[in-house]
Amino acid sequence: DAGITQSPRHKVTETGTPVTLRCHQTENHRYMYWYRQDPGHGLRLIHYSYGVKDTDKGEVSDGYSVSRSKTEDFLLTLESATSSQTSVYFCAIKSGTGGLNSYNEQFFGPGTRLTVL
Amino acid sequence: GESVGLHLPTLSVQEGDNSIINCAYSNSASDYFIWYKQESGKGPQFIIDIRSNMDKRQGQRVTVLLNKTVKHLSLQIAATQPGDSAVYFCAENPPNYGGSQGNLIFGKGTKLSVKP
Numbered sequence: 483d484a485g486i487t488q489s490p491r492h493k494v495t496e497t498g499t500p501v502t503l504r505c506h507q508t509e510n511h512r513y514m515y516w517y518r519q520d521p522g523h524g525l526r527l528i529h530y531s532y533g534v535k536d537t538d539k540g541e542v543s544d545g546y547s548v549s550r551s552k553t554e555d556f557l558l559t560l561e562s563a564t565s566s567q568t569s570v571y572f573c574a575i576k577s578g579t580g581g582l583n584s585y586n587e588q589f590f591g592p593g594t595r596l597t598v599l
Numbered sequence: 600g601e602s603v604g605l606h607l608p609t610l611s612v613q614e615g616d617n618s619i620i621n622c623a624y625s626n627s628a629s630d631y632f633i634w635y636k637q638e639s640g641k642g643p644q645f646i647i648d649i650r651s652n653m654d655k656r657q658g659q660r661v662t663v664l665l666n667k668t669v670k671h672l673s674l675q676i677a678a679t680q681p682g683d684s685a686v687y688f689c690a691e692n693p694p695n696y697g698g699s700q701g702n703l704i705f706g707k708g709t710k711l712s713v714k715p
Contacts, residue, residue: 515702524688524705525643540702572642587633588690588703590642 485509486591488573494597501560503594505573507553513576514556515588516540516548518569525572531556563598570595607686609710618676620709622689627670629691633703634663634674637686646674646687676711684713 485508495501505514513532517525527540529548537548545567549557560567573591612618624632630651635643649656649663649672656663662675672689688708 522707524707525690526705527702530702587645587648589645590635592642 486573486575486589488571488591488594490594491592492595494599495563496599497564498562501563501596501598503558503571503573503596505556505558505591507556507575509575510553511575511577512553514550515574515576516546516556516558517572517574518542518567519572519593520569528558528571560596563596565598568596568598607708607710609712611712611714612679614679614681614713614715616679618674618679618683618711618713620674620676620687620711622672622674622706622709624670624672624689624691624706625704626691626693627667629693629704631692632663632665632672633690633692634661634672635688635690635705636683637688637708639685643688679711679713681713681715684711686710 487506489504493501515530516528518528519525526542528542528546529537529540531537531548531550534550534553537550545560545564547559547561556573558571571594574588576588610618610620633648634646636646637643647656647658647661647663649665651667654665660677664673674687676683686708689706690703692703
């Protein structure tokens with residue numbers, strides 16, 4: 483499982499409330515990713531990080547922010563949750579030490595199921 | 600989770616038969632591809648990968664074929680078992696996608712159902 487944990491695993495919240503999801507890894511990987519998974523769509527990239535304090539937007543970043551203050555933790559925050567953000571959220575890491583476009587597979591955490599009422 | 604399997608193409612096979620799952624990828628410049636397996640309620644699990652300078656790669660009971668001419672990937676599973684029942688999806692790594700950080704584009708997936 484590449485030493486990836488996500489918390490919480492399940493959460494129900496109300497529209498307009500802030501929510502923070504945590505991804506924790508134990509193997510000192512440089513690259514970390516947040517995805518959402520919805521029926522009818524493939525996994526879609528929200529934000530990613532290529533080092534401490536280095537983050538960038540993905541395909542569906544609106545309404546989300548991230549922070550990475552230390553290598554092992556990558557936080558995803560919904561500042562004001564909306565029903566369209568009901569989804570399953572996956573964190574991933576890219577293995578290996580390669581740089582740009584290195585051929586390294588991504589490994590995923592167990593996911594967080596978020597429901598926004 | 601369970602909702603991932605809704606609205607997906609489904610392949611139903613008999614236990615012991617071989618399975619072939621197909622994927623059409625989008626970017627002719629993609630140079631790296633991965634197949635993932637996702638069981639209900641779990642995160643995607645890496646199965647096998649292939650680089651664009653290859654057209655075939657074999658693993659344990661699995662083979663991936665790459666046809667760059669038609670932008671097509673396939674995953675072959677030999678002697679399919681009930682434990683192979685899951686959603687399978689491919690991912691491609693286009694160069695310079697999302698800041699060139701090895702970001703992947705994922706397909707929607709195929710649900711494999713194995714009948715005992």
